[in-house]
Amino acid sequence: DQQVKQNSPSLSVQEGRISILNCDYTNSMFDYFLWYKKYPAEGPTFLISISSIKDKNEDGRFTVFLNKSAKHLSLHIVPSQPGDSAVYFCAASDGNTDKLIFGTGTRLQVFP
């Protein structure tokens, strides 16, 4: 049972445009969400997070939106840069444990 889903395995965006990565979850107990960026053969790098008490969190070019009623979150990257090309994972936790449940990842490719 996949509690965190990223339905788009890949996304291709032109440099300078907006990249939107989506994530859906099924567990209503999740109250904290994170996005990680991962290059091949490396560990994930933390990007940005959001608590369920908020619906938006922004950090530079990265903005995460949370729609609790739809159990949906998204990561916006604007403007997209070639260096953003990587696999992006969303993750969720329920606050009672430290466990993170990861989505399956979306491979973002930003082309010039």
Added chain:
Amino acid sequence: GAVVSQHPSWVICKSGTSVKIECRSLDFQATTMFWYRQFPKQSLMLMATSNEGSKATYEQGVEKDKFLINHASLTLSTLTVTSAHPEDSSFYICSASLLARTDTQYFGPGTRLTVL
């Protein structure tokens, strides 16, 4: 800050041997460390949660006698793959949570294990 290291970064071993992987938080103390494995083009799958000074909590389907976890201090956790087999070949990644911010995990660079 919040740097996590893993050693070795890659290892090749013969079937039947045991391999130990170390995970260290370099500039912070971690109450909890996590071990994940990742198969090619798949998500990170949590194997176990490790708390300093206590037994690790394994996820369903993970053999605790095969994947031995020791969390001896607030900065070191080890994963030992015992009697490794080719199907254990994978990318193993650890992460650590800061004492004060348990929801954000910081990941190590991973260890590529290849069992011949």
